[in-house]
Amino acid sequence: MSENQNLSAIEMREVGVGAMRDTSFVVLEDVDWSVAPGEFWTIGGQQYSGKSDFLMLAAGLMAPVKGECKLFGTDTRTFGEAKLAERLRVGLVFAGGQLFNQLTLRENVALPLQYHHDLPSAAAGQEVQALLELLELTPLADVTPRHVSDNWRQRAALARALVLKPKLLLLDNPLAGLGARHLHWWLRFLDQLSQGHDWCDGQPMTVVVTTDDLRPWRNPKRKFALLRDKRFFLLGSWDEAESANDPVVRELLAAPLELSSASSSSS
Amino acid sequence: MRENLARAFILTDTQFFRRAPLPKSYTDFLGRKLFLCLLTLQGLAAFALITLGVILRKSRIARSVVGPRIRQEIARAGVALLPMFLFVALALGFLVIGQTVSALARVGATGYLGSTMVIVVVRELGPLLAAMLVLARVGTAHVIELGTARALGEVEALEALGIDPVHYLIVPRVIGMAVGVFALTVYLIIVALASGYLFAFLQDVPLAPGDYFKQIADALNWLDFVLLALKTMAFGFFIAIVTCYHGLAQPLRLEDVSRVAVRAVSQGVIVCVLIDALFIGLYLLT
Numbered sequence: 001m002s003e004n005q006n007l008s009a010i011e012m013r014e015v016g017v018g019a020m021r022d023t024s025f026v027v028l029e030d031v032d033w034s035v036a037p038g039e040f041w042t043i044g045g046q047q048y049s050g051k052s053d054f055l056m057l058a059a060g061l062m063a064p065v066k067g068e069c070k071l072f073g074t075d076t077r078t079f080g081e082a083k084l085a086e087r088l089r090v091g092l093v094f095a096g097g098q099l100f101n102q103l104t105l106r107e108n109v110a111l112p113l114q115y116h117h118d119l120p121s122a123a124a125g126q127e128v129q130a131l132l133e134l135l136e137l138t139p140l141a142d143v144t145p146r147h148v149s150d151n152w153r154q155r156a157a158l159a160r161a162l163v164l165k166p167k168l169l170l171l172d173n174p175l176a177g178l179g180a181r182h183l184h185w186w187l188r189f190l191d192q193l194s195q196g197h198d199w200c201d202g203q204p205m206t207v208v209v210t211t212d213d214l215r216p217w218r219n220p221k222r223k224f225a226l227l228r229d230k231r232f233f234l235l236g237s238w239d240e241a242e243s244a245n246d247p248v249v250r251e252l253l254a255a256p257l258e259l260s261s262a263s264s265s266s267s
Numbered sequence: 268m269r270e271n272l273a274r275a276f277i278l279t280d281t282q283f284f285r286r287a288p289l290p291k292s293y294t295d296f297l298g299r300k301l302f303l304c305l306l307t308l309q310g311l312a313a314f315a316l317i318t319l320g321v322i323l324r325k326s327r328i329a330r331s332v333v334g335p336r337i338r339q340e341i342a343r344a345g346v347a348l349l350p351m352f353l354f355v356a357l358a359l360g361f362l363v364i365g366q367t368v369s370a371l372a373r374v375g376a377t378g379y380l381g382s383t384m385v386i387v388v389v390r391e392l393g394p395l396l397a398a399m400l401v402l403a404r405v406g407t408a409h410v411i412e413l414g415t416a417r418a419l420g421e422v423e424a425l426e427a428l429g430i431d432p433v434h435y436l437i438v439p440r441v442i443g444m445a446v447g448v449f450a451l452t453v454y455l456i457i458v459a460l461a462s463g464y465l466f467a468f469l470q471d472v473p474l475a476p477g478d479y480f481k482q483i484a485d486a487l488n489w490l491d492f493v494l495l496a497l498k499t500m501a502f503g504f505f506i507a508i509v510t511c512y513h514g515l516a517q518p519l520r521l522e523d524v525s526r527v528a529v530r531a532v533s534q535g536v537i538v539c540v541l542i543d544a545l546f547i548g549l550y551l552l553t
Contacts, residue, residue, distance in 0.1 A: 020423070061426055084429050092427040098420040112428040115329045115435070160428070 007073040009168045009206040010035040010058055016065035017050060017057050026065055027053050031232040033225070037167070038204035040194045042217040044235075044252045045227035051210035052095060054227060055172050058208065059092040071168070088116065091166030095173045097157035099145040105156045106132065106141040113163050128163065134199060135159045135189075151182040158189075165200055169193065171209040175216055187216060194221075214241065214252040226252075307534070314512045315505070318441055321433045333439060340443020344405045344503070345450045352451050355400065356458035364388060364459055365466025368479075372472040380474070381482030384463075389456055389491060390550060395543055397452040398502035401444065402535045406510040409440055410531045413514025414524035422515065432515070441507040448503035449496060490553055498546045502539055509535045 010033065017028035027050030035041055045051045056062055057069060060076040069076045074086045099108045110121060110128045117124070132138050135155050140148050145156065154174060161169060171190075175183055189197075190209070196202040211217060214224065217238075224241040226233040228248045235241040241249060325333075364384065371380055413436060416422060425432045464479050513531035 056423070059427055061423060081431075088429050094420060094424060094427070096420075098424040100416075100421055100424070101419070111332070112430065115332045115428075115430050118329050118331050120331045164428075 007037075008034045008070070009037050009039070009072060010208070011068075011070040011073075012058075012064075013068045015057070015067035015069050017053050018062065018065045019050075020053050020056050020062060023062060023065065027230065028227065028232060029230050031067070033232060033234070035168075035206060035208065037206050038194070039206055040190075040219075040222045041208045041225065042214065042222050043208065043210045043225045043227060044212070044214045044241075044249065045210065046212060046248060046251070049227040050230070051212075051227060052172050054232075055092065055170050055208070055210055059090050059170050060087055061092075084116075088164050089167040091161035091164065091169045093154070093157045093161045093169070093171040093174055095176060096150070097145070097153040099153060099156055099160070101145055104142050104144055105137055105148065105152075105159075108145070108156055109137075109159045109163055112160065116164065131159050131163055131199070136185075150177050151179055154178065155182070155186075162193075162199065166205070167203075168206040168208070171207070173210055173212060175211065175213070183216060191219070212252065213254070214249070215254060218242075310516065311508060311512055311534075311538075315508045318433060318437050318508060318511075321431065322438055322442070325431070325434050325438070328434070333434065336435070336439035337442050340439045341446050342443075344401055344440075344444045344447030348401065348404055348447070348451060349454065351404070352397070352400065352455050353458055355396065356455045357462045359388075359392070359396070359455070360459040360462025360464075361466045363392075364463025365470070368463055368467035368474070369470045369472045372467070372474060377474055377478075378482075380479065381484075381486035384460060384483050385486040385491065388459055388463075389487065389495060390546075391543070393456040393459065394448075394452045394495065394499050394502060395539065397448055397455050397499065398506060398539045399536070401448050401451065401503065402506045402510075402532060402539070405444060405447070406506050406535050407528050407532055409507065409510040410514045410528040411524055413511055414527055415521065417515055418521045418524065436515070437507075437511045440511055441504055444507040445500040445503035448506070449499040452495070452499045494546060494549060498542065501542050501546075505538045505542060506535050509538055 012031045012033040015028075015031040015033075016026050017031065019025040019027050031054075043051060043054065053062075057064060057076070058071075060069075060071055060079045063069075063077045071079075072086060072089055074083060079087050099105070100111070103111065106128060107121075109131060110124045113119060113124045113127060114121060129138070129141075132141050135158065137152065137156055137159060140152055140156075145153050148156070158171075158174070174190075175186055178186065190207055193200065193205040194207045196204045209217070217224075220238050222238060224235040224238065226235055226241075226246065226249055228246070233246070235244055235249065242253065244250075364387075367383065367387070368380060371377055371383065416436070422432050422436075425435055460480075460483065464474075464476060467474065467479075468476070510531045513527050513534070516527075
């Protein structure tokens with residue numbers, strides 16, 4: 001157990017990331033990154049910078065084009081059915097939710113629990129109901145995703161990722177398009193998860209989010225990185241990210257760019 | 268999981284061959300078509316074997332999820348089609364069998380009635396017609412549903428949840444369609460034979476119902492039942508394989524779904540005809 005706790009949640013060494021739809025197209029190269037258990041990382045990047053593909057690779061859904069990616073010490077290349085338990089330590093929330101449209105929100109959330117524990121819907125009901133209540137989804141539980149707004153769909157996707165109580169939660173641009181009330185709820189709830197929520201028996205959860213707007217993620221406890229020009233840049237803490245004069249970081253912070261420094265850094 | 272799909276679908280990466288620049292000549296055109304055909308066959312065979320492997324290996328996994336889905340698919344590919352099949356069976360009986368019975372009676376060849384009905388209806392027309400109808404009604408729905416699910420990223424979502432897409436999406440459809448085609452064929456044959464006699468009776472064909480059904484029963488042997496079951500299940504299995512394969516084969520955009528559905532139905536018809544030819548060979552051998 002203690003050995004597991006010392007292992008990095010994510011360990012990438014000289015990783016090349018291929019596009020999910022065509023792995024021969026490399027979107028990121030030479031990524032070196034290590035995430036300790038309990039850390040909260042925010043990865044910034046503009047559209048088409050490879051954020052989603054990067055997260056897919058981090059979740060073990062695709063193998064690196066080159067290099068090595070380990071989740072809790074297990075090489076993701078070896079992720080197969082034999083290592084399902086390791087894989088289930090990772091929860092992934094897709095941009096837009098990607099819920100199953102034929103199922104209700106309740107069925108969407110219950111599906112992983114029923115599948116992996118072979119539970120009939122009645123047996124899974126109590127745990128699912130508790131999670132739905134926690135995420136304020138109870139009034140919408142019995143409707144299909146197409147009948148709810150993006151705000152609630154995204155929240156249902158979070159519930160589906162959390163139902164198996166993962167140790168590592170990856171979220172692809174979770175705040176995109178959310179209303180102000182939902183945005184605050186998300187930031188507060190993710191902080192609670194990171195610090196140890198009752199749902200996860202008080203254990204701090206490792207959280208990695210990607211975003212195209214760094215501003216809502218301002219928090220001294222979080223760590224920041226940037227995807228730009230097929231490269232992965234570690235920015236460090238919020239203060240370091242804020243003081244960086246990288247034009248893309250400035251854009252993600254919607255902050256004014258110091259032109260002289262920007263031109264020298266881009267050259 | 269993902270490697271299962273990848274193994275089958277890497278073989279379907281035919282885009283390169285479709286777009287490869289070649290001089291315009293008949294031989295190049297034919298060569299390209301032949302090569303694509305072989306690649307598709309290879310991909311279909313791999314997908315069929317993977318699905319069979321998952322059916323066998325995971326029969327005891329997640330029964331509470333997959334079991335209801337199998338029942339749902341049997342209802343969709345079987346029970347829900349029953350009214351349409353009854354209509355087609357009645358039409359088949361009145362239009363084809365009834366006329367055949369009365370024609371044979373007119374030339375005094377009622378002694379051949381049983382064997383003619385068994386060859387035409389039980390061995391050939393019944394199973395093939397049932398397969399075509401199920402392909403049209405349910406097979407196309409498979410391609411569209413799976414293609415849309417693929418385009419909307421639901422397959423990736425299943426993988427992210429550690430759920431094998433072949434187990435969750437394909438196995439219920441394959442089992443449902445195999446059982447559905449078998450059951451519907453039996454209904455189709457029984458109703459068509461009965462309604463055929465009814466039509467002949469209305470035309471005053473001098474043939475007692477007891478004689479008619481006795482001739483058919485005498486012409487049937489145990490091998491007909493065995494091969495009928497195998498053939499109809501093979502139809503259902505391979506229709507589901509072809510349609511599911513095309514629905515899931517490649518990452519699709521929504522606008523690709525209709526084109527892929529047309530291709531899947533054409534290939535489904537070809538596969539059914541090939542299976543039928545195989546069983547004709549078996550009948551001839553036995």
